[in-house]
Amino acid sequence: MARSNEPFFWLLFSSGGTLAALHFPALAAVLFVAAPLGWVTLPPHGELLARLAHPLLRFAVWGVVTLAFVHWGHRFRFTLYDGLQLQHLWGLIATLCYGGAAALSLAAAWLLWSLP
Amino acid sequence: MRPAYELYRPRWYRRRMPIFWWLRKPAYVWFICRELTSLAVAYTAVLLLVAVAALGRGEAAWEGLLERLASPYAVAGHAALLAALLFHTLTWLHLAPKAMVVRLGRRRLPDAAVLVGHYLGWAAASALVAWSLLAG
Numbered sequence: 001m002a003r004s005n006e007p008f009f010w011l012l013f014s015s016g017g018t019l020a021a022l023h024f025p026a027l028a029a030v031l032f033v034a035a036p037l038g039w040v041t042l043p044p045h046g047e048l049l050a051r052l053a054h055p056l057l058r059f060a061v062w063g064v065v066t067l068a069f070v071h072w073g074h075r076f077r078f079t080l081y082d083g084l085q086l087q088h089l090w091g092l093i094a095t096l097c098y099g100g101a102a103a104l105s106l107a108a109a110w111l112l113w114s115l116p
Numbered sequence: 117m118r119p120a121y122e123l124y125r126p127r128w129y130r131r132r133m134p135i136f137w138w139l140r141k142p143a144y145v146w147f148i149c150r151e152l153t154s155l156a157v158a159y160t161a162v163l164l165l166v167a168v169a170a171l172g173r174g175e176a177a178w179e180g181l182l183e184r185l186a187s188p189y190a191v192a193g194h195a196a197l198l199a200a201l202l203f204h205t206l207t208w209l210h211l212a213p214k215a216m217v218v219r220l221g222r223r224r225l226p227d228a229a230v231l232v233g234h235y236l237g238w239a240a241a242s243a244l245v246a247w248s249l250l251a252g
């Protein structure tokens with residue numbers, strides 16, 4: 001049987017799906033809904049920046065967003081194939097989805113690395 | 117090199133499916149909605165990075181982002197985003213017992229126990245996220 005790279009991407013896809021399932025609702029609820037509505041008060045700018053100074057937290061943020069991007073790439077790839085019947089664009093869609101995830105992950109690494 | 121008889125290979129049988137086949141049954145629509153939550157996941161990660169970038173550019177940029185996030189359109193959009201993320205979380209957690217078989221010795225841990233474990237993990241992770249954003 002031909003070896004497939006499917007299990008590798010599936011492992012990253014499912015880790016990203018799990019991390020996003022566990023963390024993203026709380027993140028979006030606090031940062032993008034509750035804080036803008038004034039239900040909760042975020043610490044001041046300097047305090048939040050100081051928290052991000054820890055290399056471990058930066059690495060954790062990078063890891064979570066990278067796996068979230070791979071989760072998107074893998075799942076969206078099959079949504080396009082099946083949902084829009086685009087199986088004939090197999091290679092192109094795979095390249096765009098995984099390539100997009102890789103580019104976003106690199107951008108995240110650069111951003112987190114260059115923080116003050 | 118392609119052998120000449122390749123020319124006469126019979127055509128593959130592929131059933132023609134309409135592009136919007138998934139509008140035929142509610143279950144298919146839910147399936148596509150579930151799959152499309154990956155867009156919400158990616159958007160959340162991008163928005164998190166936008167927030168981190170604004171933090172890095174200084175206090176004025178951060179205050180500017182908070183102001184934009186507080187616009188009624190942004191709040192309404194992000195409430196919809198939250199709904200999509202919750203849909204992802206619920207469907208994901210409820211698939212977990214099917215994807216994961218936990219054995220204790222010879223006995224298989226019941227699905228309900230695996231599910232409760234995942235819900236406890238969700239509660240713990242949510243508390244961690246809220247604490248790391250709000251504490252102090």
